[in-house]
Amino acid sequence: METSEVSSLAQGLRIVRIVADREKWGRSLYGVTHIAVELGMDRSRVSRLTQELCDLDLLERVDRGPFRAGPAFFSLAASLNGGWVSSSRVELQRITADLGLRGRVSVRDGARVILIRSSSDHGLSGGMMQPGMITPVWCTGSGRALLWDHSEKALQELLADVEFIGVGGPQAAHSAADVLTLMERDKPRGVVHAVEEFEHGVHELAVPLRDTAGTIVASLCVFGERREFDGRTEEIGAAIEESARRLSQPG
Structure with a gap:
């Protein structure tokens, strides 16, 4: 090329x-x-x-109005909705049935975590969380699992411009350090254990999800009240x- x-x-x-964002x-x-203007490109x-993107149906616009994602964009996205993305629904149902806890699968966008799927049992705690919800990467179990492979330098660079003060729960981190x-505390255990890092009274256990190449692509997290985790941390983590x-x- x-x-x-x-x-x-x-x-x-x-x-x-x-446009999609x-x-x-x-x-x-x-x-x-x-x-x-936004991209610093010539008009x-x-x-x-x-125009080329519209011809390919990746973008569309009506009556020379603003641009939207086109049908080909969504067809392409749907074709990628396989593997762990599709299978995570069954695993979340299994977690709810076996452990009585809500679970969620999230991905990272910079210092933000985007929830892409959660357990469907709204009778359990945390039922207000909906796909698309944004949370910080540094003070959630889901987020810290996505940082599992980050070196100290990479972590410092990622969080360099983060405003820690006033965000998160009573046990939230206040710096990259x-x-x-x-x-470093959680890695020997094999799972992230976040206690009141995002919400008061909420415990989270989380692990990274990896693709076949070993790259972290998402995180799997379960969460609930302290009483739901007492004496069960190892069982839930496993x-x-x-x-x-x-x-x-x-496959």
Whole structure:
């Protein structure tokens, strides 16, 4: 692939991402001019690339209005909704049935954690959490499991601009160094144990989910009140580690 083609592909992907992100988070949608300003690109080039993206159905617009994600974007996303993403529904149901706890599967976007699937039993604690919910990466069990492979340097860089004060529960970390200390404490156990790090009275146990190459792609977490974990931490930890192993297996 020639350099000019690589550049066009990269710029096209940036445009698709900014359009999809604004729609996903419910922000005002962008036209050509706003996209050009946001990405620091020439307006005429944005106009040409967005037209090509619309021709491919990756983007769409009505009556020359703002851009939205197009049908091909959603078809592509649906084709990727397999493997651990699909299987996680069964594992969360298993966790609820076997452990009586709610579970959730999350992914990381920078210093944010995005909930993508949660247990469906709304009779259990934590029923208000919905897919798409955003939480901090540094003070949640789900988030800290996503940091499992981060070195001290990588962790410092990721959290360099984070505002720790006023966020999280009574046991939340207040610096990158605090997060590192918590990670070093939890790694010998094999699971993240977050106690009141995000919400008062809430305990979380979490493990990373890995793809077949061993890269962390998501986290699996269970959470509940202290009484639900008393005397069961090892049992619960072993159960979610086994769930994570099943989700990491190909097919």
